[in-house]
Amino acid sequence: MPNVAVVGAQWGDEGKGKVVDLFSERFDVVARFQGGPNAGHTVTIAGRRHALHHIPSGAFRPGVRVVVGNGTVLDLEKLLLEIEGLAAAGVDLEGRLYISDRAHVILPEMARLDVLGETTGCLGTRLGTTRKGIGPAYEAKAARLGIRVADLADPEALLARARVLVDARIGRLLGPGDGAPDVDALVRRAREPWARLMPFVADTSLLLNAWIDEGKSILFEGAQGTLLDLDHGSYPFVTSSSTVAGGLCAGLGVSPRRVDGIVGVFKAYTTRVGDGPMPTELRDGPEGLGERLRKRGQEYGTTTGRPRRCGWFDGAAAAYAHRLNRFDAACVTLLDVLDAFEEIRICTGYRLDGREIRSLPASPAEAARVEAVFEILPGWRRDTTGARRWDELPAAARRYLDRLGEVIGAEIGMVGVGPDRDQSIVRPDSWLARMMGT
Ligand code: GDP
Ligand code: IMO
Ligand code: MG
Numbered sequence: 001m002p003n004v005a006v007v008g009a010q011w012g013d014e015g016k017g018k019v020v021d022l023f024s025e026r027f028d029v030v031a032r033f034q035g036g037p038n039a040g041h042t043v044t045i046a047g048r049r050h051a052l053h054h055i056p057s058g059a060f061r062p063g064v065r066v067v068v069g070n071g072t073v074l075d076l077e078k079l080l081l082e083i084e085g086l087a088a089a090g091v092d093l094e095g096r097l098y099i100s101d102r103a104h105v106i107l108p109e110m111a112r113l114d115v116l117g118e119t120t121g122c123l124g125t126r127l128g129t130t131r132k133g134i135g136p137a138y139e140a141k142a143a144r145l146g147i148r149v150a151d152l153a154d155p156e157a158l159l160a161r162a163r164v165l166v167d168a169r170i171g172r173l174l175g176p177g178d179g180a181p182d183v184d185a186l187v188r189r190a191r192e193p194w195a196r197l198m199p200f201v202a203d204t205s206l207l208l209n210a211w212i213d214e215g216k217s218i219l220f221e222g223a224q225g226t227l228l229d230l231d232h233g234s235y236p237f238v239t240s241s242s243t244v245a246g247g248l249c250a251g252l253g254v255s256p257r258r259v260d261g262i263v264g265v266f267k268a269y270t271t272r273v274g275d276g277p278m279p280t281e282l283r284d285g286p287e288g289l290g291e292r293l294r295k296r297g298q299e300y301g302t303t304t305g306r307p308r309r310c311g312w313f314d315g316a317a318a319a320y321a322h323r324l325n326r327f328d329a330a331c332v333t334l335l336d337v338l339d340a341f342e343e344i345r346i347c348t349g350y351r352l353d354g355r356e357i358r359s360l361p362a363s364p365a366e367a368a369r370v371e372a373v374f375e376i377l378p379g380w381r382r383d384t385t386g387a388r389r390w391d392e393l394p395a396a397a398r399r400y401l402d403r404l405g406e407v408i409g410a411e412i413g414m415v416g417v418g419p420d421r422d423q424s425i426v427r428p429d430s431w432l433a434r435m436m437g438t
Contacts, residue, residue: 002260003218004435005245008225009264009321009408011272013301013308015333015416016265017041020057020221022414022424023263026436028216030058031067031208033251034241035223036106036137037075038130040302044419050089051302054079056221059091065211066093067204070102071241071251073137074149075111076193083197099197100204101150107162107190109170109181110136116174125236128274130303138240140165149201152194155187162187205253212258220248220259226321227272234360234367237276245325261435264327264410266318268335268400269293271308273301277360277367280311280347280374289341297337312345312374315407320359322409329413329432332404335397336417341379344400347372348407377403385418390427393417 006023008014021043024030037053043060044050052059054074056066068074083093110133117135118126129135140146145165151158162183171180208218222243227233229243241247245262249255271293272278282290290310293299299308322330338344350357350370360367380394387393393401393415405412413432417423426433 004261005220006263007222007245009266010225011227012225014265014267017043017057019265019331024058024061027219029065030056030219032056032221033069033248034071036073037078037132038134039223045421065096067098069252070100073104075106080193097200098202099200101201104141104146106133106137135240234276261328263329265331270311270314273306273308279370279372280314281309282311314347318408327410330410331414333416335415336385344377345374349373
């Protein structure tokens, strides 16, 4: 069996959770490679909705092992609550959850820093982050001041490291007025959940490579989306990790030679939470199309509850995502949200100051001025939520999907027609159908 990556191809919330849950039936292991509790991945099974933040979306398949890789950043208190919440819902992770000993820890003060940066603007541009401490944790990691899961095992060394971290960064940024953190209390608080998470901690790169050697198949689960990638996204309005498929190798300690396939998840339109450029955004008021998309798609953040910005499918951004990831297949989720629209637009390129351009410019000022160029397709005005086969989709919906495939540059292998696990259609005779063994 192959090892396959599933990554977000837009600005996050594309429905990765649903897709990974669906695919994981065919895999032995699901491994998250970046991000942390900024992620909110929804899996709906028989009408019951589960939101995951740290735990990979393979959790609902009892025989599947789930790995939280070295490239992630972890809020240990929240992670523990997540594990307990899943156990209460009948999802037992004992003996099949593996947390990397090299993953970095988000200290409570880091979330405070994140909030401070967002509310006072003291750290530069306001980004509309999830305020979970993601930026400060990755920043400490890159500065070589971070605290990893393994570091929690040695209280004395940990105290020394925490002192340096607080003196050099956290304390300085928070300042005496905001109450410089008490390092002893900080270390005690970090070690409490750690003690209970200990049984899950492992050298996950070692395990993953051994499992691959044994012939097991791994599904690599991305968080956020390609346009939020630290290097390739709309900087500085991005997250702090490599969300593209390439990020999985560093984030898990797995060679690129061991990746056999890459799948991109797209919404049938575009959403974005947080600030930054979004050329296809519909800002047409409470009675407008943007609000219709938001209502029909229930576009409110899984992690923060914020209303998501909504707009038409951005084919220029999608082609860019394909350039960065080279998808073997694309999944298009939330097609059903478009069921009610008379006509549907696809952005096929951009204009900047009267010139045609193919992708977002690097300059934030220019990216903010970019205008989308649209083509218009007819809607289908039929309920697709009950469709279970490709040929049950209305002809206009299939035409829309074919056009999306053309503008992305990759074959559409799956479509979602509702949130439930069952509301998924794999395209017959496609790369994805072969991967799924159907
Ligand atoms: P993720 O972060 O990429 O996993 O996506 P989220 O879970 O944050 O957001 C996707 C939302 O769309 C969730 O509420 C899903 O339950 C829902 N969803 C996923 N696929 C479909 C679909 O095909 N149709 C509809 N109507 N909802 C879907
Ligand atoms: P999933 O995995 C959508 C966005 C934030 C903000 C920017 C930086 O559910 O798709 P951060 O807290 O990461 O420093 O915020 O990134 N963002 C997401 N948007 N889905 C997510 O995750 C996101 N995780 C971060 O809104 O714009
Ligand atoms: Mg999400």
